[in-house]
Amino acid sequence: MKHVAFSRLEGTAAAPPSKSLTQRAAAAAFLCRGETKILNASLCDDAGHAFRLIADMGATVDYSGAGRGEKRIGVRGGKPSGASRVNCGESGLCLRMFAPVLALFSGPVTLEAEGSLRLRPADMMEKPLVDLGARARTTCGCPPVTVSGTLRGGRTEVDGSVSSQFLSGLLLALPLAERDSEIAVRGLKSRAYVEMTMDVVRAFGGVLESDPELTIFRMAGRQAYQAGAFQVEGDWSAAAALLVAGAVAGRVEVTGLDPRSRQPDRAVLAALETAGAFVQVSPDRVVCQKSAPRPFEFDVGECPDLFPVLAALAACGEGTSLIQGTERLRHKESARDRSVQREFAKIGIDVSLDEGVARIRGGRIRGGRADSRGDHRIAMALAAAGLSSAEGIDIIGPECVSKSYPGFFRDLARLGGKIS
Missing domain, CATH: 3.65.10.10 (Enolpyruvate transferase domain)
Incomplete structure (x- = not known):
């Protein structure tokens, strides 16, 4: 007390550094082949869960620059480890964003949650992931969430009225799927967070487009993210x-x-x-x-x-x-x-x-x-x-x-x- x-x-x-941008950068860096330096990275609990998740999934995470006032974390993407369970803690962004990212691989992998996150909705992910070639299973509409199959791309519709975090995950993942994709979004809230995700995709070399109202998103498949340096504001x-x-x-x-x-x-x-x-x-x-x-x-x-x-x-x-x-x-x-x-x-x-x-x-x-x-x-x-x-x-x-x-x-x- x-x-x-x-x-x-x-x-x-x-x-303090933005935890939202740090987690988005961690996801993009995980999908790169080379090493990315995340500068001014957040060291909060939510960001920590994102870094541990990608490490469990096969990325190399270097914290040696995080303790000298620079808050620099290195991430080297790698071949997925085949981990069957990862822990998202109480981070809703970690859970909803990484579900489609991990669905790029064959799985299955279960994204676990702690505390109040176990009671927060996750069922908005199920049908879109099926539409795009993967599978998702929630627990009565809440975490834990198990994803399997492979996210191949295609067309789907997403409900953005509760959270935009799952949409952010799709925008990060689908440029790397084997097919082109189109997402129709209804009831979008937190528009600015989606725009932040689009900025991160582009910072890592990805290409995607949307209409001005952010109701339609399109991206070509088979893209590759480029490692480099990413500055967190x-x-x-x-x-x-x-x-x-x-x-x-x-x-x-x-x-x-x-x-x-x-x-x-x-x-x-x-x-x-x-x-x-x-x-x-x-x-x-x-x-x-x-x-x-x-x-x-x-x-x-x-x-x-x-x-x-x-x-x-x-x-x-x-x-x-x-x-x-x-x-x-x-x-x-x-x-x-x-x-x-x-x-x-x-x-x-x-x-x-x-x-x-x-x-x-x-x-x-x-x-x-x-x-x-x-x-x-x-x-x-x-x-x-x-x-x-x-x-x-x-x-x-x-x-x-x-x-x-x-x-x-x-x-x-x-x-x-x-x-x-």
Whole structure:
């Protein structure tokens, strides 16, 4: 347990590397013949599961450059090992992205899951993989997932309304299938994450095309990825927690952020400005400073990971803020909308939920004891709220931040956060 007390922040922190881009790069590097150097690679739990998975499947993963401040990891693709089981931990991206990637090989291989990921939907993968020549078997629509046969390419339709992660896996895998492919997508959410995947495919020499609405994707088969160097940018999802901390408790500068990034959580900048924070954006850094907080409205439909920290932001200002697009949060680590509602109630903040809209009544944060529920985003949101609380907040299960940002509490303390 960690206690976060009322604090005044002032200082600079580096954004951690993007775990989403690191995992995508790991998948592409696994499919290369030569050695790829992933620069500024994330060392969080989710990225670690991706690297261990490809190592179990036959890739050589060199961590020798990861401990000298460079965060450089080498990956040499190789002949698949024939492993029959791999562990995705609690990473939904790892599970859904690697299922089609591993289906390129004859299998069978079972992708196992831990914690809440065992209850998250995976059945959207079954029919498309069959359409494309492989087979997939879930457990009552959830992990573990067993893939077998060989992904040969062809035509299929994908439901993108719950998650775009499986689509990302298909986009990475199908250029290497033996036949040309076409994917029709309905109800796509998290469009920006799909665009990030397309950027990774192209960075490794792959060719694919889509219509402007991202409803049709086409790619030739029998392509080959080219090994090389891939630079991972800073993680806007994790940095959002630091920027919100600055907005509620002082002044924080976060370096290593690309304001032109495709990452959807870059939208935190618009939310902060709408909430009255002072925001200054430079080519590689962002400053966020507390100003006159005000209630705000924001839609997290395309950036659901922002919901917990924006709820903390709303809690610190007088008035009622409306956050829309929360219906997708039921499939996150902890049924995230309900978890925020219950845990914020324990610290004196009322959150009401109604048909995809959260209403947060801000004002005085009393403080108290609240549970992260094993959700890294909720743990960081509770910490941000604690900085502006009367009594401080005891956070149960703070270690879950290692899923995306292992150094979060260390960095918050260096900025002036009173953490014990």
